[in-house]
Amino acid sequence: MKGPENQPVVIFSQVTKLYRRRQSLLKRTGVDVKALDRVSFQIQPGEIFSLVGESGSGKTTCGRLLVRLEEPTSGRVIFDGVEVDSLRGSRIKEFRRRVQMIFQDPYQSLNPQLTVFQTVVEPLLVQGYGSHREREQRVGQMLEEVGLRPAEDFLFRYPHQLSGGQRQRVAIARAMILEPTFVVADEPVSMLDASIQAQLLNMLLDLKERHNLTLLFITHDLATARYLSDRICVIFKGRILELGPAESVIQSPRHPYTQALLKAVPTVRRRKEGLPPPACPVDVLAAPEQGGCPFYARCPSCSGRCQEQEAPLQEVEQGHYSACFLHYG
């Protein structure tokens, strides 16, 4: 399964995912909701790639497609040269060892009836790793590595006896114990307090260095994405609107949506400002689906063309892409 160096580890090629929304409990028919619309990107080995978007943008769907919790409606998701969807039998097991996921909510992602030891050892059991003694050692090591020290104090605790930060550490230990090469982290810190968030972000960076990981980081927070990642991909209503090196996207955002998002990013510095414009009576976010640019309804610089046609992603700078007609002059 190993490809040559510098080959992307992950390739999303024209991936579309539709969810059927039933109109009522009884009716079979329904309307399709496009969670992802012809999404293409590649992730290089050893990089941290961030998908940034608001809720409902499709960022979580990308992560779930990648770890094969969902199947694409069309298009291909490729991991290490092989289409994820085509894996069968023992190769699925191998895939699941190499690709792991960390979920957002450590209050829901841990089984309340299992102790920390039982939770973290489970992947080892599934993969048939070593003897009981070896497994115990491995779990102990892993817990210390994620900062649950001394491990003996935590082995036999249940999730309800842990704080939110400690729970997320357990979830990370469970994901890391099989030494995966690729980790999907879906908002891993957004449920936690600021001081604990910073601890975990630094830990993720350290784990990445030590284990040579490649990471897909999913977040709604541009500041966190900037802190962690090499590249940032901005996604809105299932479409990629901007993609590029983290600093470049943050310092010189090209797409009006990214610019709007950056303006709304909260900061700990006081923002001096006058009163905001009067309330607008419709919730602009709830604008109906339509053809053309998904950001059309909210865009300050849209033209007539944006309503009918969507702009393809265009390279505006080395490795920095944006999907907006503004760049066409």
Place this chain on the structure above:
Amino acid sequence: MKPLQVENLTVHYLTARGTVRALEKVCLELNSGEALGLVGESGCGKTTVAMALLGLLAPNARVLEGRIQLEGRDLLSMDPEEMRAIRWKKIAMVFQAAMNALNPVHRVGEQILEAIRVHNGNMTEEEALGRLQELCAMVGLDPARMKDYPHQFSGGMRQRAVIAMALSCKPSILVADEPTTALDVVVADQILGQLRRLQVEMGLSILYISHDISVIARSCDRMGVMYAGQLVEFGPTDEVLETPLHPYTQGLMRSYPQIQGPRKRLEPIPGEPPNLLDPPKGCRFCPRCPEDSGVCPSERPQWIEYHKDHFALCHRIRG
């Protein structure tokens, strides 16, 4: 007279596992038309403050000490009837998690109307409907959507509906407990802007409570920082953010990734907040504090006014 004054509020919760020392000698003053912020992490007691202000403390809560004065009247000595007359008319609350604060089986408009009717017994149906229209305009909701159910609303619209309910009886004080948590950044920004408008245009006094320092930074004139049941720093927002005095506030400021300036490694506060069943004897922040003046583990720090109106609870600070 100040609209709201809290003096030395100390609240314990009696639980099966022991006494949780949730609040210790918290003092606050809300000026008329002011936005005041309380920031702190989960379990620091900020929601207990809000609940105490509305007389909604859980049955196992005990107020050991302190006074809460609302326009000069003592809230803690009121009986439930008197409290009910004040709640919502004088002081109202925007609850956390707007998703859950609305009843899913009633239309949004009905729920807001109910809030109007319950507290204004002698209002005619027409007046109530008129008030509903006014409220929609105030918070930026489309009156035509009032026949919808909560699940047909987006998160931002639900939050606006909850704010409309809180404003239904024209309170002079609004307590906003995590008003934007769980909303997207763009929507959160709009909601905070809306609240700011209401504050300025209606002369509303707002107490913001949040775990997110940026919410406070955006909206508040003065702010307090809470840690483990105590207020550890208090002052004008600009000053607290520019020159934080307490090591906890300083650590908190260093924990946020920045969108501007150089990208440098975050310096998180080590450890976790203490268990309030058995808080540290001296300074409650001492076990996580990078600095130790010797007396910190054993002696309780006192409030020091470092600058005019800028206070901190720390042994290292000299006025």
